[in-house]
Amino acid sequence: MKNIIKSLIVMLSSISLFASANAGELSVSGTAKATYNVYSGQSNTGKGLGVTNELNFTAAGELDNGYTWSYSMELDPTDATDGGVATNDDTKLTLTTPYGTFGVFVSEGGLDVEDGASQSVYARPTDSGDPSSGTGDNFTIDGYNNLQYHTASGMLPFGTVIKVGYAPDLDDTINSGNDKGSTESKSATGEGRSMTAYQVTATPIDGLTIGASYNEFDGAGLAKNDQEPESGAAYIKYAQGPFSFGYSEARKALLLADNVAATAVEGYEQKNYSIAYAATDNLSVSYEVEEDTRQNVTATTADVDQESKSIQAAYSIGGATISAAMGTYDNVGWVSNKSIDQFLLAITMAF
Numbered sequence: 001m002k003n004i005i006k007s008l009i010v011m012l013s014s015i016s017l018f019a020s021a022n023a024g025e026l027s028v029s030g031t032a033k034a035t036y037n038v039y040s041g042q043s044n045t046g047k048g049l050g051v052t053n054e055l056n057f058t059a060a061g062e063l064d065n066g067y068t069w070s071y072s073m074e075l076d077p078t079d080a081t082d083g084g085v086a087t088n089d090d091t092k093l094t095l096t097t098p099y100g101t102f103g104v105f106v107s108e109g110g111l112d113v114e115d116g117a118s119q120s121v122y123a124r125p126t127d128s129g130d131p132s133s134g135t136g137d138n139f140t141i142d143g144y145n146n147l148q149y150h151t152a153s154g155m156l157p158f159g160t161v162i163k164v165g166y167a168p169d170l171d172d173t174i175n176s177g178n179d180k181g182s183t184e185s186k187s188a189t190g191e192g193r194s195m196t197a198y199q200v201t202a203t204p205i206d207g208l209t210i211g212a213s214y215n216e217f218d219g220a221g222l223a224k225n226d227q228e229p230e231s232g233a234a235y236i237k238y239a240q241g242p243f244s245f246g247y248s249e250a251r252k253a254l255l256l257a258d259n260v261a262a263t264a265v266e267g268y269e270q271k272n273y274s275i276a277y278a279a280t281d282n283l284s285v286s287y288e289v290e291e292d293t294r295q296n297v298t299a300t301t302a303d304v305d306q307e308s309k310s311i312q313a314a315y316s317i318g319g320a321t322i323s324a325a326m327g328t329y330d331n332v333g334w335v336s337n338k339s340i341d342q343f344l345l346a347i348t349m350a351f
Contacts, residue, residue: 024061024069030054033348037129041340068096101150107174110142111165111199113213117235117246119276121286122323122346125308131340132306132332135292136268138231138252139215141165141197144172159203167195191229191255192217207239220255227256227266242278263301269293285313294334304334321348
């Protein structure tokens, strides 16, 4: 993998020597979303009102040799870590050539396809105010600063696109130019020094899309581990007329140090299936089920299945979308027989 990264850097350097950039164009887009979220059942939370807004600054241009470049920076206000101040959230700079796309991604560029099959018209059940806060989602490289290469469109048969990402450090800070890397520290729970991610997608026939991804770490844990951290997923989705269907499976193995406790969690297994129907040009409805199993090291601790279901509707009026979701969550937070129901109403403005 190190040789691949060195080759990419050499190619980028060569391109910069023989091409000059024309002035690019800057644009700003974003969304503003207001939500009303209500839980019922075995929950003591109240009725939640919230506003989410995100600005995305993008710039693009073309070199004298026809290669194109693209830059993106998102400003994402939060309420927990910075008191609502808009911070540099996700940044990327890419160069597209006949040989593929090369890019530098800061807190951006996820390649995991765990969510690739979702047909929910608002969001996956566990992405729409999930009350469990315990879903075992896969590892994803967009949690770290990384380099990527994507094969060019049309380079491979059946619309196949291969993407490879490499995070030389597990650095999750929003670094600016000339920043140093993170300090290396190894521990029994550390996932490693570097991460590599792979993604393959293809469209073998009209309406059908398939894909798979894999994430692995280097230098995880200490000298000896009972299990290395890794994750993978695969999906299939098909659209025919107003209907679309999706199914995916994901596996996540956690780092287990030598002589791990018998009560430790070994990993997670997730299955998602969904269907959507476009009733009109403006109105769509969907139904999705997520089955997330938490697997334990020994049989003395029973595995727990957490199930999340949501039926959703979305209606578009120009630049506004009104969405409603009714969800049911069973074995919430991996607690057997704990169930919570949800009603969510959202209005999203795109600009």
